[in-house]
Amino acid sequence: MQNLISSNEGFLGSSTNEVLKSLDAKGQNPEAIIVSCSDSRVPPEVIFQKKSVGELFVIRTAGNVVDDVALASIEYACLVLKTPLCIVMGHSKCGAVGEALRCFNENDQAPTPALKTLVKHIMPAVEKTKTSDDHLAKAIAEHALATKAALMEKSQGIRESVESGSFKIVAAVCDMATGKVTEVS
Numbered sequence: 731m732q733n734l735i736s737s738n739e740g741f742l743g744s745s746t747n748e749v750l751k752s753l754d755a756k757g758q759n760p761e762a763i764i765v766s767c768s769d770s771r772v773p774p775e776v777i778f779q780k781k782s783v784g785e786l787f788v789i790r791t792a793g794n795v796v797d798d799v800a801l802a803s804i805e806y807a808c809l810v811l812k813t814p815l816c817i818v819m820g821h822s823k824c825g826a827v828g829e830a831l832r833c834f835n836e837n838d839q840a841p842t843p844a845l846k847t848l849v850k851h852i853m854p855a856v857e858k859t860k861t862s863d864d865h866l867a868k869a870i871a872e873h874a875l876a877t878k879a880a881l882m883e884k885s886q887g888i889r890e891s892v893e894s895g896s897f898k899i900v901a902a903v904c905d906m907a908t909g910k911v912t913e914v915s
C-alpha cells in the first residue's frame with residue numbers, strides 16, 4: 731500500500747494532474763469506451779498509449795463480461811457523454827474464457843456462485859465454437875462479438891445510436907504475445 735501512496739503523491743505534482751484539474755472543471759469527453767478484461771496485462775490506457783486522464787472511458791471485468799451494471803456504464807458514456815465509439819476487447823489466453831472452456835470440457839460447475847454467473851455469460855461463445863481447432867482463441871473472439879451484439883439487444887438507446895450512425899461498436903482481440911489489437915467480425 732505504501733508504494734501506491736508514494737506514487738499518488740508523485741502524481742500530485744505531475745502535468746497529468748494539471749489535466750485532471752482542468753477536466754474537473756470542464757467535464758470529460760473521452761474518445762472511446764473500452765470494455766476489456768481485468769487481466770493486469772491488458773490495461774487499455776497502456777495498450778492504446780494514452781498518457782493522460784480523460785481519454786478513454788474504461789469498463790473492466792473478468793472476461794470483459796457486460797452485466798447490467800457494466801451496461802449502465804456504457805449507456806452513460808454513449809447517451810450522456812456522446813462518446814462515439816466502443817471497443818469490446820477480448821485478449822488471448824483469457825483466464826475467464828478458459829474457465830468457461832474448462833467447465834464445458836469437463837462438464838463441471840465453476841467453484842463459486844459469482845464465478846458461475848461469469849461462466850454463464852461466456853458459455854454461449856464456448857458452445858458456438860466447440861468444433862474449432864483452437865477452441866480457446868475462437869471462443870475469445872466469439873465472446874467479444876457476442877458482447878457487441880448483446881449491447882445492441884439489451885439497450886434501446888445504444889441500438890438507436892448505432893442505427894443513427896452516431897455510435898459504433900467494434901469487437902476486437904488483443905494478442906498478448908505481440909500487444910496487437912485486431913478487429914474481429
Ligand SMILES: [Zn+2]
Nearest residue numbers: 767769824825
Ligand atoms: Zn481475461
